[in-house]
Amino acid sequence: SQKIEQNSEALNIQEGKTATLTCNYTNYSPAYLQWYRQDPGRGPVFLLLIRENEKEKRKERLKVTFDTTLKQSLFHITASQPADSATYLCALDPLGRTGKLIFGQGTTLQVKP
Amino acid sequence: DTEVTQTPKHLVMGMTNKKSLKCEQHMGHRAMYWYKQKAKKPPELMFVYSYEKLSINESVPSRFSPECPNSSLLNLHLHALQPEDSALYLCASSQEAALGYGYTFGSGTRLTVV
Numbered sequence: 699s700q701k702i703e704q705n706s707e708a709l710n711i712q713e714g715k716t717a718t719l720t721c722n723y724t725n726y727s728p729a730y731l732q733w734y735r736q737d738p739g740r741g742p743v744f745l746l747l748i749r750e751n752e753k754e755k756r757k758e759r760l761k762v763t764f765d766t767t768l769k770q771s772l773f774h775i776t777a778s779q780p781a782d783s784a785t786y787l788c789a790l791d792p793l794g795r796t797g798k799l800i801f802g803q804g805t806t807l808q809v810k811p
Numbered sequence: 812d813t814e815v816t817q818t819p820k821h822l823v824m825g826m827t828n829k830k831s832l833k834c835e836q837h838m839g840h841r842a843m844y845w846y847k848q849k850a851k852k853p854p855e856l857m858f859v860y861s862y863e864k865l866s867i868n869e870s871v872p873s874r875f876s877p878e879c880p881n882s883s884l885l886n887l888h889l890h891a892l893q894p895e896d897s898a899l900y901l902c903a904s905s906q907e908a909a910l911g912y913g914y915t916f917g918s919g920t921r922l923t924v925v
Contacts, residue, residue, distance in 0.1 A: 729911060732911075739918075740918055741815075741916030741917050741918050741919050747911060747913055791909075791911070795909040796867070797842055797905075798856060798867055798869075799844075801855075803852070803853050
């Protein structure tokens with residue numbers, strides 16, 4: 699079956715450490731993968747997009763990798779802060795480029811001071 | 812303006828009511844979307860509009876009726892809903908539907924069906 703899986707329901711880390719979140723997918727061939735942040739009661743906020751021909755993308759303290767062979771994306775937050783605490787969602791277009799963006803179930807990150 | 816504005820923020824409606832959710836963006840985006848999100852679940856795609864035309868309907872029941880009057884506005888008309896339709900309804904937009912641009916989401920309408 700087709701699915702998107704994100705690692706564990708919750709991730710707790712200490713302030714200043716690097717948080718690493720995983721997104722695995724099966725039976726898709728996405729042209730790109732996106733990462734979003736969602737706070738309780740709010741809509742998701744777009745963070746980064748990485749395309750199939752890119753290995754790595756960076757934006758400030760954020761880094762995303764994309765391995766189409768492993769069918770996996772890793773999302774890193776370096777020097778994490780309590781304000782980074784939120785749910786992080788990966789998303790992809792399962793048919794490539796149709797505009798049908800579907801989401802993984804999300805990983806809740808808690809950064810403790 | 813870099814926002815997607817959704818109104819109302821909260822809505823309580825009976826199962827026999829007719830109501831509409833509204834979504835507006837002024838970023839010049841040509842794709843707009845409706846998503847439904849239940850508590851502790853990811854957003855689920857309902858509809859995709861591209862250049863004001865419905866391009867994807869994810870087998871949504873006919874009691875949900877989308878409308879795109881122009882490139883800046885998206886409505887979701889609700890009729891004869893069930894209590895299980897209670898959820899956060901999110902509108903989003905992007906520059907184009909099929910080229911992988913990031914989506915800008917609104918804050919959503921919290922719908923309760925009684």
